[in-house]
Amino acid sequence: MGSEVVIMPIIFGVIFGIFYLYISARNRERLALIEKGTDASIFYSRKKSFTPIWKVIVINLALLLVGIGIGIFLAEILRTVLGVNEDIVYPGTIFLMAGLGLFAGFFATKRLNEDA
Numbered sequence: 001m002g003s004e005v006v007i008m009p010i011i012f013g014v015i016f017g018i019f020y021l022y023i024s025a026r027n028r029e030r031l032a033l034i035e036k037g038t039d040a041s042i043f044y045s046r047k048k049s050f051t052p053i054w055k056v057i058v059i060n061l062a063l064l065l066v067g068i069g070i071g072i073f074l075a076e077i078l079r080t081v082l083g084v085n086e087d088i089v090y091p092g093t094i095f096l097m098a099g100l101g102l103f104a105g106f107f108a109t110k111r112l113n114e115d116a
Contacts, residue, residue: 067101
């Protein structure tokens with residue numbers, strides 16, 4: 001019974017610790033730049049044009065699902081034509097094509113960011 005009570009505070013403590021370390025490290029870095037007298041414009045010089053995150057998610061998800069669909073189709077072809085074991089061909093082909101779909105999504109997102 002005691003482990004259920006301990007787990008939630010540990011989870012919240014870890015989340016708080018991550019945010020605390022992020023904010024305090026950022027603050028120390030900025031204070032060190034101010035002490036050295038360097039320009040703080042590096043914190044504000046972001047690109048004005050960027051690709052919205054929803055476009056990246058939609059492209060990657062679409063290509064992942066297309067890859068899974070092609071993987072299922074190819075697995076069925078391999079099973080019926082070549083007689084490969086069903087337990088081997090389905091997971092292998094699906095994961096292979098899903099990985100290729102995500103790889104294609106990476107390059108599509110990269111090209112989308114270059115065009116923006």
